Amino acid sequence: MSAGHLLDQKRARKLLEQALSGGEIPPAFLFVGPHGTGKEEAALEFAKTLNCSPGGEPVADLFGASESETSDQGDTGQSDTGLFKGVLGGCDTCHACRRIAAYTHPDVIVRMPLPRPRSKPADPADPTEALAFKAEHPYRDPEIGGSNLSIGIADVRAVTRQLAYAPVEGGKRVIIFREAELMREEAQNALLKSLEEPPDHSLFILTTNRPDALLSTVRSRCRTIHFGPLPHDTIVTWLRDEGFTLSEEFDCAALARGSLKRAIAISEGGIPARDEALQILSWVIDGRSPQALKWAAGHTFKSGGGAQVTARQVLDELLSLTRDVAVIQAGSDVPLMNPDQDVLLRSIGAGATAGAGVEALEAVIAARGEVDRFVNLALIYTSLFEALKPLGS
Ligand SMILES: [Zn+2]
Incomplete structure (x- = not known):
């Protein structure tokens, strides 16, 4: 091969x-x-x-x-x-x-x-x-x-x-x-x-x-x-062979979660859906839900299923972020899926009430399932943002 x-x-x-x-x-x-x-x-x-x-x-x-x-x-x-x-x-x-x-x-x-x-x-x-x-x-x-x-x-x-x-x-x-x-x-x-x-x-x-x-x-x-997912070392080797310069700030291959496609996107400046998910998370936990809802309003209707695609991508990223908060709150030493956001995620985990991470994760999983069942996106976002609020301190 x-x-x-x-x-x-x-x-x-x-x-x-x-x-x-x-x-x-x-x-x-x-x-x-x-x-x-x-x-x-x-x-x-x-x-x-x-x-x-x-x-x-x-x-x-x-x-x-x-x-x-x-x-x-x-x-x-x-x-x-x-x-x-x-x-x-x-x-x-x-x-x-x-x-x-x-x-x-x-x-x-x-x-x-x-x-x-x-x-x-x-x-x-x-x-x-x-x-x-x-x-x-x-x-x-x-x-x-x-x-x-x-x-x-x-x-x-x-x-x-x-x-x-x-x-x-x-x-x-x-x-x-x-x-x-x-x-x-x-x-x-x-x-x-x-x-x-x-x-x-x-x-x-x-x-x-x-x-x-x-x-x-x-x-x-x-x-x-x-x-x-491809092993971490495989991704590192592949990125090197393809001529990418590996970031010294964070482990790009770990963020790639076994995907070469994701590894390229990260090496070249990030994954838009994750940036959006991080932004939404920070709005919600800072008590700025109206900002998040404004974002949602702009991403609810788009012809040809584009809004659904965005929702799936952003919720998948929110899933990994809330999962990391849950891991931190559980005191587990399982590696984070977003190791570059270690500081932020740990501060969320420390500030929120015990168990808030797991509840947020469950809310995102439920929302993700609703997107696949074509539930109205405005409804999904509204109830999800409400469910994420306990992550704020
Ligand atoms: Zn041949």
Whole structure:
């Protein structure tokens, strides 16, 4: 596997290699895990394993032959050619591998959430530009504008239509839907039949950080592979390798919580949602709730679900902050999730009544659940800010 940090997704890697070795590869996978933990890269590595073609012939057709050859004759000299030998990933140098990495291989089809133009709802969105960006910057988001991001039914149909034909290059067609939690319900329904009965030469990989946002009928048709947060040292090494200067003030990798995407954002100046969460927290505990409610009023209505996205992000950050206060109040030596805010969080913990941290945490968890159930955001914010007040001294 070329991407070193993926080596630390040991469990996911083992399960994928078992699936590849088992003879019959499941028709659909669901890669589940937080943003920035290597799900999409693993999907590409899986596609490389099946399509790596150093000698011109796809590996998928060579599994049997290569296994018997290697067991009879030892190293046949093919170990650096990317032929599958129980290790996930291709050779990274052949024409097929290079095009998969660049998102230009005709049989590795990748779709991601894109803005839906109101003028042409029936047309599939063209992901070429966004994917070209992703090929260069796997852990950054392309600036594609618009908040109404989704994978629509037209995108799914454009892909499933191709299933009737054999793969262009004779290997295995791998269809990857990134951030599948943003696939519209009708699009998910349109995908069901293909997930259940894909042609022999095709398989699906859906990646998501919120599997609960997918229809249970979609989830049940996929083999789920979990990706956990990456280890601290992996993130430090990766940041160094990518040329980032590590902050001396705070442990950037600890703040990243196992996500390379988060690590980049922090290294480059912070995470807007966390700044917002910190601001809200300080307003509420300083008794300046009207300020917080004013913020809420500006973040309650936004077309295309943008306000929901903001609410999820900000509440996730508030969750980690209140969790840290609870940890401090409990006198636990568990590491803080926001170690750079140590002083502030300790002063909140010391000033508030005992148990206020846990109660605040519970209130944030409840609010977070309500956002997912599309409860009115103004109501959520109002009652949450009220529930956070005991954090103030
Ligand atoms: Zn290759």
